[in-house]
Amino acid sequence: xxxxxxxxxxxxxxxxxxxxxxxxxxxxxxxxxxxxxxxxxxxxxxxxxxxxxxxxxxxxxxxxxxxxxxxxxxxxxxxxxxxxxxxxxxxxxxxxxxxxxxxxxxxxxxxxxxxxxxxxxxxxxxxxxxxxxxxxxxxxxxxxxxxxxxxxxxxxxxxxxxxxxxxxxxxxxxxxxxxxxxxxxxxxxxxxxxxxxxxxxxxxxxxxxxxxxxxxxxxxxxxxxxxxxxxxxxxxxxxxxxxxxxxxxxxxxxxxxxxxxxxxxxxxxxxxxxxxxxxxxxxxxxxxxxxxxxxxxxxxxxxxxxxxxxxxxxxxxxxxxxxxxxxxxxxxxxxxxxxxxxxxxxxxxxxxxxxxxxxxxxxxxxxxxxxxxxxxxxxxxxxxxxxxxxxxxxxxxxxxxxxxxxxxxxxxxxxxxxxxxxxxxxxxxxxxxxxxxxxxxxxxxxxxxxxxxxxxxxxxxxxxxxxxxxxxxxxxxxxxxxxxxxxxxxxxxxxxxxxxxxxxxxxxxxxxxxxxxxxx
Numbered sequence: 001x002x003x004x005x006x007x008x009x010x011x012x013x014x015x016x017x018x019x020x021x022x023x024x025x026x027x028x029x030x031x032x033x034x035x036x037x038x039x040x041x042x043x044x045x046x047x048x049x050x051x052x053x054x055x056x057x058x059x060x061x062x063x064x065x066x067x068x069x070x071x072x073x074x075x076x077x078x079x080x081x082x083x084x085x086x087x088x089x090x091x092x093x094x095x096x097x098x099x100x101x102x103x104x105x106x107x108x109x110x111x112x113x114x115x116x117x118x119x120x121x122x123x124x125x126x127x128x129x130x131x132x133x134x135x136x137x138x139x140x141x142x143x144x145x146x147x148x149x150x151x152x153x154x155x156x157x158x159x160x161x162x163x164x165x166x167x168x169x170x171x172x173x174x175x176x177x178x179x180x181x182x183x184x185x186x187x188x189x190x191x192x193x194x195x196x197x198x199x200x201x202x203x204x205x206x207x208x209x210x211x212x213x214x215x216x217x218x219x220x221x222x223x224x225x226x227x228x229x230x231x232x233x234x235x236x237x238x239x240x241x242x243x244x245x246x247x248x249x250x251x252x253x254x255x256x257x258x259x260x261x262x263x264x265x266x267x268x269x270x271x272x273x274x275x276x277x278x279x280x281x282x283x284x285x286x287x288x289x290x291x292x293x294x295x296x297x298x299x300x301x302x303x304x305x306x307x308x309x310x311x312x313x314x315x316x317x318x319x320x321x322x323x324x325x326x327x328x329x330x331x332x333x334x335x336x337x338x339x340x341x342x343x344x345x346x347x348x349x350x351x352x353x354x355x356x357x358x359x360x361x362x363x364x365x366x367x368x369x370x371x372x373x374x375x376x377x378x379x380x381x382x383x384x385x386x387x388x389x390x391x392x393x394x395x396x397x398x399x400x401x402x403x404x405x406x407x408x409x410x411x412x413x414x415x416x417x418x419x420x421x422x423x424x425x426x427x428x429x430x431x432x433x434x435x436x437x438x439x440x441x442x443x444x445x446x447x448x449x450x451x452x453x454x455x456x457x458x459x460x461x462x463x464x465x466x467x468x469x470x471x472x473x474x475x476x477x478x479x480x481x482x483x484x485x486x487x488x489x490x491x492x493x494x495x496x497x498x499x500x501x502x503x504x505x506x507x508x509x510x511x512x513x514x515x516x517x518x519x520x
Contacts, residue, residue, distance in 0.1 A: 047094055047402045049085035050076065057087025059237060068499060070386040073097075073413055082416065083400050089237030091117075092408045097416025099423060101400055103450040105410070106391075106458030114138040114459040115392045117409045120236040125252045126226055126259075131298060131310045132317050133463065138394055144298055145314070150463050152292040153205075159467055161287055163362055165204035166471070170359075170478045173197035177483065181514050187488060190334050190510040194479075195327025196220075198471060202319050208288025209269045222259050223320055227502050229255055263312045289318055320502075322464050322471075325384035328503040329472050331510050332382035333374070334479065336430045338487050338512060339494045343432060344480065346370055348517070351481045360477040362470065368477065373432035375473050379444065381430050383414045383454035384468075384503050391460065418452040483514040 052058040065072050073095055076084055082098035096102060105113045115138035124130070133149055136142035152158065173193060180188045199220055203211060211219070229252045235241040273284035274291060293306055293314055306314065337344040350370045351360060365371065391410040398404060419427040424440060434440040443449065444465070446457025455462035462468070479485075487494060488511055497507035 045403045046085045046092070046405075046408075047083045047400070048080050049087070050080075052087045055240075056089055056238065057092075059088050062088065070413070070415075070500060073386075074415075077413070077416060083402065089234075090239055091237055092405075093411050094402075094404065094408055095411050095413055096399075097413040099417045099420060099450040102412055102417060102453065102457065103446060105399055106412075106456070106460075107446055107450070109397070110458040111138075112393055112395065112397050113391050113410065115394050116460075117390050117392045117407070120230070120232065125249075125256050126230060126313065126316070131306065132313055134317055134321065134389055138459075140300060141298055144296070144300060146463060148292050148296055149289075149318075153289050154463055154467055156466065158287075159470060160362075162201070162205050162285075165285070166201055166362065166474060169197045169200040169204075170474060172200060173475065174478060174482050177479070177514060178516065181516075186513045186515065187511055188514055190512055191327050191331040191505060194330035194334075194475060195323060197475060198326035198330075199319065199323045201471065202322050204285060204288075206289045206315050206318050207266045207270055208285035208290060209266060209273055210284075211266070215266075218262070219319075220323075222255070222262060223316065223323070226255055226259065226316070227320060227324075231502075259316065260309055260312050263315060264308050267308060267311055267315075290315065321462070322468060324501075324503040324505075326468055326471050326475075328505045329378060329382065329384060329468075330475055330479070331506055332504075333378045333472070333476050334485055334512060335494050335496065335506060335510050336378065336381070337374075337476075337480065338485050339496075340430060341486075343374065343430075344485065347374055347476075347480050348484075351477055355481075360474065360481050362474055365470075365473045365477065368473075369436060370432065371473060371477055373435040375469065375476065376435050376442075376444070377430060377432040378472070379454040379469075380418045380424075380442070380452045382498075382504065383418060383452070386414055386500060386504055388412045388414065388453065388456040389460065412453070412456075414453060417450065418454075423451050482517060484517055486513045486515070488513045 050058050050061060053060065062069070062072050065075070067075070073086075076086065076095070077097050083094065083096050083101060086093045086095055096105070116135050119130075119135055130136060131141065131145065133142070133145045136145060173196070176193050176196065177188050180193070200216065203216060203219065229248075233245070233248065235245045235248075267290060270284070270288060270290045271294070290311065293311055295305055298304060298306060298310075337347070347370055350368050354367050355361070355364050388411070391412070392408070393404050393406055393410070396403065396405050404410065417423070421427055425434070442451035444452060444454060445461065446453055450457055455465040455468070490513070494510070495506070495508045498504045499507045
């Protein structure tokens with residue numbers, strides 16, 4: 001049915017409803033155009049960018065390109081340079097892909113660029129009272145939450161306390177791979193297994209109570225469903241369409257309700273395990289992230305502590321932040337070791353010479369120079385995501401001679417920095433020796449200068465950076481120690497195309513052949 005036929009039929013069958021709908025639509029469009037003009041009259045001297053239509057901006061150009069968003073951005077970098085403006089409906093984005101601009105904004109002037117843009121309505125459903133570490137506005141609530149997470153949970157000393165949880169998860173990972181390989185003639189799915197291992201570690205760290213595999217699977221399914229729910233949709237860019245998203249909003253509210261009901265059960269188990277251990281049947285860890293939250297004063301001097309809904313939100317972001325990114329890093333890492341068998345052999349030789357025939361332990365990682373170089377090159381070549389979490393400015397400012405207004409999304413495109421030929425020699429090549437030889441190096445915190453920023457840099461740098469590198473180093477070491485990895489089908493080339501699904505994963509999921517190594 002054509003649009004004209006649809007309108008005629010609707011007018012005949014539902015004249016009052018249709019005319020009301022049409023009046024709302026026209027009024028909304030007029031108001032949107034007026035708002036757009038006023039909005040842009042106050043935003044002069046923005047960085048250059050592709051011209052767009054009123055209201056919708058560059059949405060149609062992006063849709064017509066048929067490209068993934070990061071591919072579209074790469075195309076525009078070639079045209080407009082390392083800082084440009086892109087308008088997607090109501091969102092104005094300033095895209096930055098230059099190391100010196102990133103350093104100036106996030107390190108030299110970190111406080112100005114340390115806030116976040118306003119979240120979409122769907123995201124707010126899952127961010128109870130906006131109490132989250134990753135998306136809270138720059139201010140006292142964010143400082144309190146982040147300080148608690150870093151000092152009480154992610155410090156190097158605290159991380160060591162979870163060594164047994166990591167060992168247990170690594171042992172499960174190896175057994176899962178062995179079992180899957182046995183049932184599938186040596187074939188295993190890399191991302192699925194590595195992601196499960198990362199999730200198990202984080203669950204233990206977060207809740208501190210033992211979970212059955214059925215609960216683990218359900219928790220994972222719920223977290224994944226929520227990530228899909230908050231992924232930006234068309235109405236997030238065009239708020240005028242929000243009234244037509246009632247079904248999506250209702251589904252999001254239902255997901256949130258289900259999540260709260262499910263997670264609160266484990267919150268209550270943890271409370272019982274630590275406050276009434278004699279009356280609890282739970283096998284509990286000595287410490288968990290939840291323990292730091294029960295009596296936390298979110299605002300200094302206040303008597304208010306997080307509600308159950310707040311606790312669910314904080315636990316959810318802790319789990320989501322480290323699961324997909326770690327799993328994806330392992331998938332890319334194994335893919336590079338398959339494509340570069342000489343690197344895999346060198347890494348195995350280092351592991352063998354360091355630990356002999358016993359299983360790799362965390363304390364061994366510090367002695368493995370080549371392993372650390374492999375992981376650092378992995379993070380340079382395959383950062384967990386193409387963009388850092390969106391930044392915003394706390395007050396109007398300028399960068400590179402352009403105005404940066406309050407309310408715009410500032411997006412840092414990571415491959416534009418970590419693959420910049422002005423910074424790196426042969427940047428597309430996977431070459432851990434660049435770090436071993438000292439020929440090239442980079443401080444991933446960005447303090448000494450930005451050359452790669454897989455975890456962001458500055459005040460909003462990922463608080464879990466230290467934990468993530470521990471997990472990736474240990475997981476790759478154990479997987480290489482236990483198995484020889486090769487391509488499937490034999491003789492084929494690894495497809496290194498990527499796509500963004502919460503984290504950057506391989507467009508064609510990696511299924512690899514494994515051969516158990518002899519252990520005496």
